[in-house]
Amino acid sequence: MQPRDMMQTVHPGHLRWRKWKNRLFAGVIFGLALLAVLPLLLILAYVVFRGAPGVSLRFFTSLPAPTGIPGGMANAIVGSIVMVLMATAMSAPVGVTIGLFLAETHHARWQNMVRFVCDVLSGTPTIVIGLLVYAMVVAPSGGFSGFSGSVALAILMLPTIARSSEQVFRLVPVTLREAGHALGGTRTQVWLRILLPTARAGVITGLLLAVSRALGETAPLMFTAFGNQFWSNNVTQPTAALPLQVFTYALSPYDDWHQSAWTGALTLVAIALIINLFARWVSRTRR
Amino acid sequence: MLSIEIKVEALHAWYGNDEVLHGIDLAIEPRSVTAIIGPSGCGKSTFIRCLNRLHETNPGARVAGHVWVGGEDVYRMDPIDVRRTIGMVFQRPNPFPTMSIFDNVALGLKFAGVKDRRRLRARVEESLAMAALWDEVKDRLHQPAMSLSGGQQQRLCIARALAVEPRVLLMDEPTSALDPISTMRIEELVQNLKQTYTIVIVTHNMQQAARIADQTAFFLDGHLIEVGPTSKVFTKPDDKRTEDYVSGRFG
Numbered sequence: 001m002q003p004r005d006m007m008q009t010v011h012p013g014h015l016r017w018r019k020w021k022n023r024l025f026a027g028v029i030f031g032l033a034l035l036a037v038l039p040l041l042l043i044l045a046y047v048v049f050r051g052a053p054g055v056s057l058r059f060f061t062s063l064p065a066p067t068g069i070p071g072g073m074a075n076a077i078v079g080s081i082v083m084v085l086m087a088t089a090m091s092a093p094v095g096v097t098i099g100l101f102l103a104e105t106h107h108a109r110w111q112n113m114v115r116f117v118c119d120v121l122s123g124t125p126t127i128v129i130g131l132l133v134y135a136m137v138v139a140p141s142g143g144f145s146g147f148s149g150s151v152a153l154a155i156l157m158l159p160t161i162a163r164s165s166e167q168v169f170r171l172v173p174v175t176l177r178e179a180g181h182a183l184g185g186t187r188t189q190v191w192l193r194i195l196l197p198t199a200r201a202g203v204i205t206g207l208l209l210a211v212s213r214a215l216g217e218t219a220p221l222m223f224t225a226f227g228n229q230f231w232s233n234n235v236t237q238p239t240a241a242l243p244l245q246v247f248t249y250a251l252s253p254y255d256d257w258h259q260s261a262w263t264g265a266l267t268l269v270a271i272a273l274i275i276n277l278f279a280r281w282v283s284r285t286r287r
Numbered sequence: 288m289l290s291i292e293i294k295v296e297a298l299h300a301w302y303g304n305d306e307v308l309h310g311i312d313l314a315i316e317p318r319s320v321t322a323i324i325g326p327s328g329c330g331k332s333t334f335i336r337c338l339n340r341l342h343e344t345n346p347g348a349r350v351a352g353h354v355w356v357g358g359e360d361v362y363r364m365d366p367i368d369v370r371r372t373i374g375m376v377f378q379r380p381n382p383f384p385t386m387s388i389f390d391n392v393a394l395g396l397k398f399a400g401v402k403d404r405r406r407l408r409a410r411v412e413e414s415l416a417m418a419a420l421w422d423e424v425k426d427r428l429h430q431p432a433m434s435l436s437g438g439q440q441q442r443l444c445i446a447r448a449l450a451v452e453p454r455v456l457l458m459d460e461p462t463s464a465l466d467p468i469s470t471m472r473i474e475e476l477v478q479n480l481k482q483t484y485t486i487v488i489v490t491h492n493m494q495q496a497a498r499i500a501d502q503t504a505f506f507l508d509g510h511l512i513e514v515g516p517t518s519k520v521f522t523k524p525d526d527k528r529t530e531d532y533v534s535g536r537f538g
Contacts (some may be wrong), residue, residue, distance in 0.1 A: 183395035
């Protein structure tokens with residue numbers, strides 16, 4: 001058609017209306033995105049605001065003290081780290097193996113079942129996992145312990161590790177597996193020598209995210225690690241953990257303990273932030 | 288009488304219920320280059336993947352018929368042995384991204400249990416030299432394989448396949464992702480390698496088939512339409528469909 005006809009078919013003011021709608025919609029999306037990150041920013045700002053005044057060398061190096069005497073959370077920080085490391089040592093090999101099974105084998109029915117169980121497990125309230133470990137580890141072994149706490153954390157981390165490593169294994173190009181088979185590798189050789197090294201950065205990222213989640217968990221530790229006001233250098237004894245200590249102090253009637261609880265919360269958030277930044281760095285340096 | 292290196296008889300292949308090869312019969316002489324040509328989806332890649340039993344690694348894939356290599360029935364051998372006898376180079380260069388140049392070439396030997404470092408080193412050098420890559424990489428063997436250019440990566444993949452001392456080399460459109468200069472180098476390489484190996488190359492590029500192949504096989508819809516000396520297939524084909532394809536009337 002001629003340009004003249006176009007001018008008559010499309011109303012000249014219509015473009016302006018379309019551009020206005022476009023701008024409105026872009027504005028709405030931007031505003032909603034801001035609304036979505038606002039709670040996170042508020043939490044961060046408030047925790048820093050309330051926690052920062054209590055930050056001191058003593059907080060990170062000394063034991064909890066009775067109210068009125070300055071104390072710290074050194075034992076809880078160490079307890080948390082030890083328990084999470086033990087939990088990772090238990091959970092990572094099992095979780096990565098489940099991920100390998102889900103991504104690399106052809107047993108559709110079993111895989112669907114395992115995937116379903118993982119999804120249910122990651123949706124299970126963490127207090128239920130704590131109770132389960134209480135019944136299966138704490139009660140038979142005769143008391144609360146750091147070991148039982150790390151078992152609870154390991155169960156909690158398992159579905160995250162399994163599903164994230166499954167995703168990462170699926171991202172490895174089929175042509176690399178075929179190249180391995182074409183060289184006369186068995187399936188096990190192809191998995192161990194080609195698949196795992198290629199997926200390593202992604203698997204580690206998944207592990208770190210599971211670790212940062214486990215670090216902040218309180219409920220599964222209440223009936224397992226239990227908490228401790230002193231150094232617990234024995235994992236068969238009740239063990240202090242940062243979230244438990246924050247919980248205890250926050251419920252107390254003392255102002256100086258409240259301050260310590262805020263500083264403990266700030267420490268937790270800071271550790272989570274550092275682990276997440278580290279995970280991003282690892283995933284960016286892949287290949 | 289001519290000797291036969293690869294003999295294929297009544298080869299059928301399926302993906303699930305789709306039959307993609309409908310009874311292929313083909314004989315290949317030792318130390319020759321055979322080009323497989325045909326339009327997309329005609330089964331030429333599936334065909335060469337049946338020769339080294341890679342087809343059956345796809346879920347739901349199935350094969351019937353016979354393939355003999357050097358007189359041995361491939362489908363009665365252990366698939367691992369088959370793939371050591373028959374090397375393969377893929378469409379896109381696919382070096383192992385986490386490994387060095389050296390480790391890429393050595394991996395097949397390590398799979399096979401070779402641990403002696405001097406033997407590994409010697410075989411890696413030989414293979415890289417055969418793939419015409421040694422001079423370019425001899426001072427940087429321990430650098431990442433991904434630091435090489437696309438054409439170098441493909442020659443690395445050829446060296447990797449040669450390292451396990453196969454009899455046959457399968458190449459699945461090895462130059463389709465490469466620039467003309469790299470393509471030329473690979474074609475020259477094929478001419479040298481055929482003095483030692485039997486080569487089967489799938490190609491979309493008919494000029495390439497005409498340049499490098501002794502024998503050309505034309506596939507269409509899972510059937511082998513015609514096979515013969517390359518010059519004959521391109522100039523005086525017996526079948527009308529071959530003539531239409533090689534003269535560019537379809538495909």
